[in-house]
Structure formats: structure tokens, C-alpha cells
Amino acid sequence: MSVLVWVEQSGGEAISSCWETMGKAREVANELGTSLVALVIGADTAAVAAEAQTYGADSVLTATDPVLADYRLSAYVEVLKSAVSEAGATVVLTSGTIRGRELSAAAACDLGAGIAPDAIELGVDGEKLTATRSIYSGNILTDVIFNTDIQFASARPRAFSMPEAGAANGSVSELAVNISEADIPEKVVSIEASDSGEVSLTDANIICSGGRGVAQDPEAGFALVADLAKVLGAAVGASRAAVDAGFIPYKNQVGQTGKTVSPDLYIASGISGAIQHLAGMGTSKIIVAINKDGDAPIFDRAHYGVVEDLFEMLPALTAEFQKRLG
Amino acid sequence: MKIAVLIKQTPDTAELPKVSADEVSSGSVQATMVINPWDEFAAEEAIDLADRFDGDSVAISMGEGGSTDALKHALAMGVGSAVLIEGDDSAADDWSTAAVLAAALKEQGSFDLVLTGKQSVDGNSGSIFVGLARTLGYPLLVNVSKIVNVEDGSVTVERLVDGGQELVVCPLPAVISVAKEINDPRYPSFMGIRKASKADIPTISAAGLGVTASSTVSWTNIRKPQIQSTETQIIEGGSVEEKAAKLADALLAEKVI
Numbered sequence: 001m002s003v004l005v006w007v008e009q010s011g012g013e014a015i016s017s018c019w020e021t022m023g024k025a026r027e028v029a030n031e032l033g034t035s036l037v038a039l040v041i042g043a044d045t046a047a048v049a050a051e052a053q054t055y056g057a058d059s060v061l062t063a064t065d066p067v068l069a070d071y072r073l074s075a076y077v078e079v080l081k082s083a084v085s086e087a088g089a090t091v092v093l094t095s096g097t098i099r100g101r102e103l104s105a106a107a108a109c110d111l112g113a114g115i116a117p118d119a120i121e122l123g124v125d126g127e128k129l130t131a132t133r134s135i136y137s138g139n140i141l142t143d144v145i146f147n148t149d150i151q152f153a154s155a156r157p158r159a160f161s162m163p164e165a166g167a168a169n170g171s172v173s174e175l176a177v178n179i180s181e182a183d184i185p186e187k188v189v190s191i192e193a194s195d196s197g198e199v200s201l202t203d204a205n206i207i208c209s210g211g212r213g214v215a216q217d218p219e220a221g222f223a224l225v226a227d228l229a230k231v232l233g234a235a236v237g238a239s240r241a242a243v244d245a246g247f248i249p250y251k252n253q254v255g256q257t258g259k260t261v262s263p264d265l266y267i268a269s270g271i272s273g274a275i276q277h278l279a280g281m282g283t284s285k286i287i288v289a290i291n292k293d294g295d296a297p298i299f300d301r302a303h304y305g306v307v308e309d310l311f312e313m314l315p316a317l318t319a320e321f322q323k324r325l326g
Numbered sequence: 327m328k329i330a331v332l333i334k335q336t337p338d339t340a341e342l343p344k345v346s347a348d349e350v351s352s353g354s355v356q357a358t359m360v361i362n363p364w365d366e367f368a369a370e371e372a373i374d375l376a377d378r379f380d381g382d383s384v385a386i387s388m389g390e391g392g393s394t395d396a397l398k399h400a401l402a403m404g405v406g407s408a409v410l411i412e413g414d415d416s417a418a419d420d421w422s423t424a425a426v427l428a429a430a431l432k433e434q435g436s437f438d439l440v441l442t443g444k445q446s447v448d449g450n451s452g453s454i455f456v457g458l459a460r461t462l463g464y465p466l467l468v469n470v471s472k473i474v475n476v477e478d479g480s481v482t483v484e485r486l487v488d489g490g491q492e493l494v495v496c497p498l499p500a501v502i503s504v505a506k507e508i509n510d511p512r513y514p515s516f517m518g519i520r521k522a523s524k525a526d527i528p529t530i531s532a533a534g535l536g537v538t539a540s541s542t543v544s545w546t547n548i549r550k551p552q553i554q555s556t557e558t559q560i561i562e563g564g565s566v567e568e569k570a571a572k573l574a575d576a577l578l579a580e581k582v583i
Contacts, residue, residue, distance in 0.1 A: 102456055249507075308569065
């Protein structure tokens, strides 16, 4: 028996939400009284494997091969299944990234195992994993009971806290990979990284969002939101109203039909606080609302409220933080 | 080229907040049921691909008898034809649903592409199309933001991944889940709606497909999320600068910056 975690890497670096998953996996392994095994896949695995040793893994399995340089489901799923077998894993976890969700689901389906996708809580009941999922787009919660010997889950990024790295522990061993390029139908022609310096919404500690309140001058309004975000090292978010009006691309949308986020700090500027928006950010640790309408529903859920026009308040706040954070 | 597009009938997103835990537990959600919004992007892409590559598009849905509104929406948009797989998918797990869909697709003929939305707004699992691709043994491309080309038995797509985008080629047949960035779904035309309302949608029985249902997971303790009551502190001050300073003090004290 063991708990197996896939540590996803991109461009030679681990995706940080995988360490959150590792932290929770360590607790699950302790409760089950089993070992925690990390799996690192790629053309180069040494650096991320060494890092995994500092995040609580009892041992690390690496699958190192040039054909594994790019993430491709049909190859990675075979490696994951080999690792499950090698580690005798009964609990298999990934972060709930796009790839983590796809890979865990594919391996679970192949093995006829149960899965809890995008889990927001994980625990143990007897010998089995338990999970909590958010369904109906954030409007219902359900616990998941597994009826299979092997149990899969992907953990929603930021649902679990980031563990502290400790001293390196355990061994690293190489998993035999027997996959040739001819076995893999998908061919990655090119990879383009998104704008450098842009903070991803789902990983962000701080999010500054804008809504319909920018309408009088959308470009200037979102520039002010972005200025504050830059000073705070935050990601830029938006309400559906702002996205539908074409003020900002869909990838920035937070809410029921956008991204679900849970940052430490969420600053909502000119966002009224429709229930669909709250479904996507309501679990943020601290919520700040800036809105010139003091009756906006967002104030009912905010920890701090400022009744001001964002066009005046945001420059002042940005200047203040520039002063404080230097 | 034959294109299948998978359609689910789900609660209208405006009514999702009103869905109760009891309704979900008993499997009888009272909300107005419409086409899953993510599936509209898949339907639009199926129509567009059928035009671009001179193909046929078929919308396929699984649900109880008579639950054809979502399929009719797809037909009204311009999808060529529709099929309903009659069956109750509520008791089974995602892998059973995927297996039923796979069997139905095989029965309907050989498809070159199977298009789906990114997930349903009710189940939120995003696992069905993964299970479908694995069951059919087709390659899977998720979160596709552009279908660049289909030629010589392969498809070239752009897909969005965490931190960037990739250009990927893979042989047909393949399963593709589409991202919202891929297109702007059209509104059904008046003529389209009229035609769809008269359409006779053939049904096939899920039970007749010979798939053994599995139940790898069960749901329990279904509940509404607790809304934490928050004490709102309104930052007062004589100027925006004063308010900004007070808010900065408060947020630094909260140690969230």
C-alpha cells in the first residue's frame, strides 16, 4: 500500500500546486499508515525529484526519457499506471490542473477505479480515501465515497495549504519506461508560453478583479486594476459582466462559468457581487470590495469595504502600496 | 467527415444557485433544463467543421425519455441530426456513462471526431470525455481553442495548457474537448428553431447497448455550502488617500500581503 502523487513539471520546474497536493497526501499517508511516493515524469527529472524529497515523499519514482519531454496523455497515462503498480498505490493524487485532471481521470478509467475530480477536501475513513467535491458550479457540496480498491483524486489548486520544505528524505529510483515515439499518437509541434510575468488566477495568492464598474472607460479601468495587481504581485480577474461586455478576455473570468479561485486576498473593484461571481471567489480568505454603490451585494460578503469610485480609489491604493512595499 | 458532438441537458445557470441539496440527493432537480452552456461551443464547432470540411454533424445526448430540449437547441443552431440515448445516468458513475456513450457512438457508425464541452455545469467532473476517449481507444485533446486543420486523416489543434498554449497534431479518429475561447456560439435562427421543433429525434435504449453499469464512487452528505457570515468593516475617511492608507494598514495587519 502507498499513496502516490504525480508531481507535474513544466519547463523544468514543478507546478507549485503539486506541493500543496503533496502536503495533503502526507497527511493521508500518515492516517493510512502507508508511505508516500512521488512520481516525476519527463526528459529530465532530477531537479524536481530532488525537490519532491524535501516535501515529504518517502521515496520518489522517476520516469526519465526523451519521449516524455512534452506532456502527452497517451504516454503519461502508461507511466502513471506502471507507477501505481510499482508503488502498490491504493491512493493516487494529482493537482487539479488541466493536465492533472485529465491524467488522473484517464488512469482511473483504465484501472476501473473511482475518482474525485477537483477535490476541495481529502481525508481518510477506515482504509479508504474520502473526498469532498464542489458540484453544481459551486452551489452544492458532496462527499465522495470510493467503492474501489484504488482511489483517485485531483486536488483543486489552493484548496490545501503549501507545506514547508524540509530536509531531503528517502530514495529516488527510476521506473522502467518502455514507450517509443511510434506508440504516441499526439505530436506536439510547438509550445508558446503565455505572457511572461503574468500571474495565473488559480495559483494566485492575491487577485485584483474588475467588473461592470469600469464601463465608463473600460480600458483605463482595467489598466488601474492591473496597476494595483502589479504592485501586489497579484493576478487580474474579472466578473462575467466585464468579460461579456468585451472589456477583458474570458481567461480572466472568475465565477460560476469562469474560474474558481480561493486566494488569500481578493480585491473586487466595481463588481456588484452577483451570486454567480460569489460562487467562484467566496472562499477567499479576505475579500475587499470597492464600489461606489454602497448597497451593492458584494459588501455583504466583503471583510473590508470602500464606498468609492474605483477610478479614484484604485490610483490612491496603488500609490499607498507602492509607498509601503517599496 | 463524420463529427459527433456530445450534448448534456443541464440546469439553466441562472437557476443553479437555487438548486437544493434535497433535489440533488433525490435526483429530481426542478430547474429549467437547457443545453449545457459549455456544449454550445462544441455544437458551434461541429457546425463550423461540417461546413469547412464538407462533413456531417450529429448531436448525441443521454437522458430520460423526452429530454430533447438540449438536442433541439443543437439542431436549431444547425447541427445536422440528433440522437437521444434513453437511459438514467444518475445512478451510474462517469465511467458507465462514458461506456454507454462509447457503445452508442460505435453503433451510430464510425466518427472521425467527437467534440465535447469542457465539463457540465452540474456534475462538474470533466471526466466523461476522458473516459469516452479511453474506452474508444481514441487519442484525446482537451481544452482546444482552435481546430487549425483536418487533412490526411489527422487533426491539428491549438490547445490551452496551464501557462501557455500548444500546437498539436494527432491522427483521427480523436476526441476533442473545446475551450470557451474556440468560438462564439450562434443563436438559433427563427427558421432553425422551427425546423428543430418539428424534428423527430430518434432514440436508442442505453440498456440495449449491453454496457454493465459500474459504481466506482457514491455521493453522500450532499449539502449547500455554508456561507460564512462576514463582518464587513467599511473604511471611512475624508479623502481617498486617507481611505487607502487605512485599508493598507488593515490588509498588512491581516498578513495577506
